[in-house]
Amino acid sequence: MPDKDIQTLIKSLTIKNRTDLARLLEGASSKLDVTDQYGSYLFSQISSFEVFAPIENYYKLKNLDSSDYKIILDSVLDIYPSKEHSPEVVSVRFLIKQEEGEKENLRTKSNIMRFFISYSHNDKAIAGQLKNNLEYFGFEAFLAHEDIKPTEEWQVRILEELDDCEMFLPLLTDKFKQSEWTGQETGIAHGKNKLIIPLKINIDPFGFMGKWQALPLNISDIKITCQEIINIVVLKGDKSKLIYSLIRGFSNSHNFAEANEKAPLLAELSQHITFEQVLEIIRNGFDNDQIYWAHKAKDFIVGLIRNNPDKHPLIIEQLRKDRQKLFNNAVTITQESIKELIGERFGLKL
Secondary structure, eight states: OOOHHHHHHHHHHHHTTOHHHHHHTTTOEEEEEEEEEEOSSTTOEEEEEEEEEOHHHHHHHHTOOHHHHHHHHHHHHHHSOOOTTSEEEEEEEEEEOOOTTOOOGGGSGGGSOEEEEEOOGGGHHHHHHHHHHHHHTTOEEEEHHHHSOTTSOHHHHHHHHHHHOSEEEEEESHHHHHOHHHHHHHHHHHHTTOEEOOEESSSOOOGGGGGSOOEEOOTTOHHHHHHHHHHHHHHHSOHHHHHHHHHHHHHTOOSHHHHHHHHHHHHTTGGGOOHHHHHHHHHHHHHOHHHHTSHHHHHHHHHHHHTOGGGHHHHHHHHHHHHHHHTTTSSOOOHHHHHHHHHHHHOOOO
């Protein structure tokens, strides 16, 4: 199904006589990334409009000059005008669109840790912020009211999601206790032996949830609560899926601050990271300037490379293959050129 926002953008740019920019959006898809930070309007939320473009257009979009970028941003603001109680779009991000059928390396759905957020519809805003923050770190998070399409049999979908998830997060409020569905979801999660982490907002765990210690939900900074959830998963959950998820979040860092915030989470799990995962971290850091120019993230990757001296030939060859594929044989990529880039980006001589 065509992406409606992208189609609207293409029409808007065409009307503005910028068919050159419109063509760069052909085949793209989009997503509105809403943060938990308030904007300049009452209860507005700082957001970014993410454009997932085919690789041949991605680099052209990424290298647009400031005037062309502003034209696209202004067109996005025509779709999402800034106002109270709404997303406040402040930037457009360009990312590579995954080709249909192409494997996502260590980012396949089966490798990513999935959370089921159980909540009363009265607490939808808090649940949405929790979902956004979990996805920021690389996890998958399911909200029944948000993620179920109107045409789906929602009871079936909920049962499927409860079966697929590793973690069950009930948002404990007075409204949660009054909801018939949250009680049923919790019972099913308990019956399936899911790891349940009750998130306390204003009531304590009750019923058979009483055997689990509640984690206070920091509504003013939900990201802190997510980091505490990660600490619990380290002790009680699947470390393999946890690492895959954190690699995904780290690889998708959009700025230096994100990269520096996420790198230490992986660094703390270094003893559990396989070489395959090490290679994926290096590959993503190699091509993301928001990672290799971020000091903590850069130091983390440098440490991974130095700690695997016997694997340097494999690392170099994999990076060479990645870059050769990127340039589609238009130029010949050599191992020597990769070594030079490693030196430029990470300050290492291999």
